[in-house]
Every structure is written in structure tokens, then in C-alpha cells.
Amino acid sequence: MTAKIIGIAQSKGGVGKSTLCANLSVTLCQxxxxxxxxxxxxxxxxxxxxAIRDELYVETGLDIKTASTPAQLNSLIHKYKNEYNYILIDGAPHVNSLVRSMLLSSNLIIIPLAPSSVEIWSFTSFEKLINEAVKYNKNLTCKIVWNRVRKRVKSSQEVIDQVNKTSQLSAFKNIISFRVAYMDSFAEGCSVYEWTDAVASAEIWSLSSAVKRVVSKLGSVKQAQSQSALNFVKKG
Known part of the structure; x- marks a missing residue:
């Protein structure tokens, strides 16, 4: 097997990257x-x-490693890419060399985005970074996941419609709504799949299925080693 590499990244913190990574990982490892x-x-x-989860469950099919530098990240991918079906990378809460390295190493970058002005402002600069990364990773696909969406708030849908109209990046049709189950389950080392909120569970399963369909069509990524690619990473 050769793992599909899925990075979850944004240019600001507090957007739900880790929560989304955990939930997708649990559903995928079934x-x-x-x-x-x-x-x-x-x-x-x-x-x-x-760590909380490890104390509660006998986990099978799901493991974790940490990386603090691009070299560590690339080493882990190279070491384990033939031992796993999926490698999910949880990015930093800002653009740094690790996030830049993720862009050059991933098949798919998932960008969690809430329909708020603050997040849209940060997303605009991140989209420019993606356009630069594609020069070095020709097989990179990036998609937005609308996250923490208040479905009955008119302004939320207006922001979503505007970004979908103006961004070069497409969004998954699967929307993650604003539900306390995501926060509560994460705090207990669980996913919403293992929680009591059937709607949240259905949302994450639907998104997981969509992610699998997307990455199944993507070719392998060969880490760019040109000096310009290395300079791109170092800019972080």
C-alpha cells in the first residue's frame, strides 16, 4: 500500500483543524x-x-507521531507511507515552514473555514500560498470544508455563497455545522462517531466518504527537491 497524504491546514488558529483531523481519522480507521x-x-x-483516548480504548488502526520540523515531517512520511492507507497531518495555527512543507508533501489539503469575516481574511492570503505551492507539487488538490456553520443564520450562507463564487478552490458539499458535540467529544478523547449526536456523526461520516472518493483519484506525490522548492519551505 502507498498512503494517501491528507493535510489539514489554515493560516490562523482556532479554526478546528485538530478536531477535524481527529474525527476524520477515527472514521477512516474503521x-x-x-x-x-x-x-x-x-x-x-x-x-x-x-493520549486521553489511549487510556480509554484499545486502539487498532490509528497511530500518532509528532513533527516539529520539515525534516522530521518528511522523514515520517517516507518511513511510514507504505505501512498505512492514510496519513493525516494536523498543521500549525499559522503559516510556517511545516505548513509549507505539508503543501509540498500532500495529495490533498483540507482547509477548514468558518463563514466569518475574520477567517475569510486569513483564507485569502492562504489561497495565494497554495497557488505558489502548486508550482512545486503538481498533484496537489486543495478543498475547503465549511466548518462550524450556523445553518439557520442567513449571513453564514451569504459568506459561503460569496467564497464559492470568488475562490479558485472548490468546497466539499459536506458541511460541518456548529454543534457542541464536536468540542465535547474531543475533550473526552472521542470522535462524534462515538458520541451521542447522530447529526454530527452523520456529518463526519459523509465528509469522510467524500474525502476517500477524492483521494482515491489522486496520483502519488514526489517531494520536490529543487532549490526553489526548498526556498519556498524556508520562507516559513
């Missing part, structure tokens, strides 16, 4: 081997979640 790589030092929220 019938596949999944490795998570936590690239969010020093916070390491994903590692903290996994």
Missing part, C-alpha cells in the same frame, strides 16, 4: 490503517486528544 502526524508544537492538541 476499515483502514491511519497515521496522524501532529505538526502543531508546542500546543499539540491532537496528541493530547490521543
Amino acid at each position: 476499515n483502514a490503517k491511519v497515521l496522524m502526524i501532529d505538526c502543531d508544537p508546542p500546543q499539540h492538541s491532537l496528541s493530547a486528544w490521543y
Whole structure:
């Protein structure tokens, strides 16, 4: 097997990257081997979640490693890419060399985005970074996941419609709504799949299925080693 590499990244913190990574990983590992790589030092929220989980469950099919530098990240991918079906990378809460390296190493970058002005402002600069990364990773696909959406709020839908109209990136049709189950389950080392909110569980399963369909069509990524690619990473 050769793992599909899925990075979860944004240019600001507090957008739900770690929560989304945890939930996707749990659903994917129900019938596949999944490795998570936590690239969010020093916070390491994903590692903290996994530590709680490890005390509660006998986990099968889901493992975690941490990386604090691009070299560590690339080494982990190279070492484990033939041992797992999926490698999910949880990015830092800002653009740094690790996030830039993720863009050059991933088949798919998932961008969690809430329909708020603050997040849209940060997303605009991140989209420019993606356009630069594609020069070095020709097989990179990036898609938005609308996250923490208040479905009955008119302004939320207006923001979504505007971004969908103006962005070069497409969004998954699967929307993650604003539900306390995502926060509560994460705090207990669980996913919403293992929680009591059937709607949240259905949302994450639907998104997981969509992610699998997308990555199944993507070719392998060969890490760019040109000086210009290395300079792109170092800019972080």
C-alpha cells in the first residue's frame, strides 16, 4: 500500500483543524490503517486528544507521531507511507515552514473555514500560498470544508455563497455545522462517531466518504527537491 497524504491546514488558529483531523481519522480507521502526524508544537492538541483516548480504548488502526520540523515531517512520511492507507497531518495555527512543507508533501489539503469575516481574511492570503505551492507539487488538490456553520443564520450562507463564487478552490458539499458535540467529544478523547449526536456523526461520516472518493483519484506525490522548492519551505 502507498498512503494517501491528507493535510489539514489554515493560516490562523482556532479554526478546528485538530478536531477535524481527529474525527476524520477515527472514521477512516474503521476499515483502514491511519497515521496522524501532529505538526502543531508546542500546543499539540491532537496528541493530547490521543493520549486521553489511549487510556480509554484499545486502539487498532490509528497511530500518532509528532513533527516539529520539515525534516522530521518528511522523514515520517517516507518511513511510514507504505505501512498505512492514510496519513493525516494536523498543521500549525499559522503559516510556517511545516505548513509549507505539508503543501509540498500532500495529495490533498483540507482547509477548514468558518463563514466569518475574520477567517475569510486569513483564507485569502492562504489561497495565494497554495497557488505558489502548486508550482512545486503538481498533484496537489486543495478543498475547503465549511466548518462550524450556523445553518439557520442567513449571513453564514451569504459568506459561503460569496467564497464559492470568488475562490479558485472548490468546497466539499459536506458541511460541518456548529454543534457542541464536536468540542465535547474531543475533550473526552472521542470522535462524534462515538458520541451521542447522530447529526454530527452523520456529518463526519459523509465528509469522510467524500474525502476517500477524492483521494482515491489522486496520483502519488514526489517531494520536490529543487532549490526553489526548498526556498519556498524556508520562507516559513
